[in-house]
Amino acid sequence: MRQVAVLAGVSPAAVSLALAGRPGVSAGTRERVRAAAAELGRLPARGGSTVRETAIGLVLTRPAGQLGLEPFYMEFVSGIQSVLAERGAWLLLRLVADRAQETAVHRAWWRARRVAGSVLVDLTEDDPRLPALAALGMPVVAAGRPGPADPGTTAVWTDDAAAIEEAVRYLAVLGHRRIARVGGDPALGHTVLRTRALARVTAELGLEPARSLATDYSAQAGARATRILLAGAHRPTAIVYDNDIMAVAALAVAAEFGLRVPQDLSLIAWDDSQLCRLTHPTLSAMSHDVPGYGAQVAGRLFDLIERRPAPSGPAPTPVLVPRGSSAPPGAV
Structure with a gap:
């Protein structure tokens, strides 16, 4: 309390009144005190309890450098923040090396009364974080469809299978028979759903079996996977990517191979960030309201x-937005 008082430039007594929500301090002083407490990471809430009523947690298994380049999570967090701003709350964000550390961070935050609840992302089919946090009694919303072993988990998800089906049917109508995909982590639930849907739809349409390559979502991994596909004996005429940044990297790889996009190779990105409209040609994409998705997840967490x-319940399904990177194979 003394530290907050020094940072806010008020007395400890004023800090006590402001954080307890009692009369006796101005609105400006109350806001200064709460901002100082938030900066110190120890904001008490009404009634003398701690931060649980005003902060939610998000832990990501991502290298810091990659997070800054990946549009999806920047937009997802912006959607969460839009809900937090309306409530005078804030987000505790931590980057870790693996999912075991994720669980440990969430557990530590909850036991220290740092958060009121958390958002979980990148679900696996049998995600060990869900039962671990449920045992704590911690409010949690999963951004993704939970497995059958976790029927009590509150979740918001997109229909990845339907989105893949739309992309493949569109490419098939254009005349593509050999379609490939550059995917993400094969352990993730949405990656599994997309892979299964790709195999099912290509078989239903009588197309050649589709090849999927796993990556870590980085531009480097996306470029490497694209080179593998283009150097193979059965080069695809169209490739679907599991995020935007890998599709952007693929444009440079196509040029390395002397291939024209879209005449020789069609590309479809995923999420439809601003990157897709800054390239030449512009990237066709499975467009997804990612900030809206983040806001829906955060709103559901506050309900809990x-x-x-x-x-x-589901979020809106991504829809195809055709642009300059997709056309019939061999189009002039």
């Missing part, structure tokens, strides 16, 4: 925290 009904 405030003990309102919080049923699981």
Whole structure:
């Protein structure tokens, strides 16, 4: 409390009144005190309890450098932040090396009363984080469809299988028979759904079996996977990517091979960030309202925290936005 008082330039007594929500301090002083407490990471909430009522947690298994380049999570966090700003709350964000560390961070935050609840991302089919955090009684919303072993988990997800089906059917109508995919981590639930849907739809349409390559979502891995596909004996005429940054990297790889996009090779990105409209040609993409998705997840988490009904349910399905990177194979 003394540290907060020094940082805010007020007395400890004023800090006590401001953080307890009691009369006796101005609105400006109350805001200064809360900002100082937030900066120190120890904001008490009403009634003398700690930060649980005003912060939510998000832990990502990502290298810091990659996170800054990946549009999806920047937009997802912006959507979460839009909900937090309305409530005078904030986000605790931590980057870690593996999912075991994710669970440890969430557990530590909850036991120290640092957060009121958390958002989980990058679900696996049998995600060990879900039962571990449920055992704590911690409000959690999963951004992704949970497995059958976690029926009580509140979740918001997109229909990845339907999105893949739309992309493949579109390419098939254009005349593509050999379609490949550059995917993400094969352990992730949405990667599994997309891989299964790709195999099912290409078989239904009588196309050649589709090849999927796993990556870590980075531009470097996307470029490497694209080179492998283009150097193979059965070069695809179209490739679908699991994020935007890998599709952007693929444009340079196509040029390395002397291939024209879209005449020789069609590309489809995923998420449709601003990157897709800054390239030449512009990238066709499975467009997804990522900030809206983040806001929906955060809103559902506050429903849980405030003990309102919080049923699981889908977010809007990504839809195809054709642009300059897709055309019939061999188009002039």
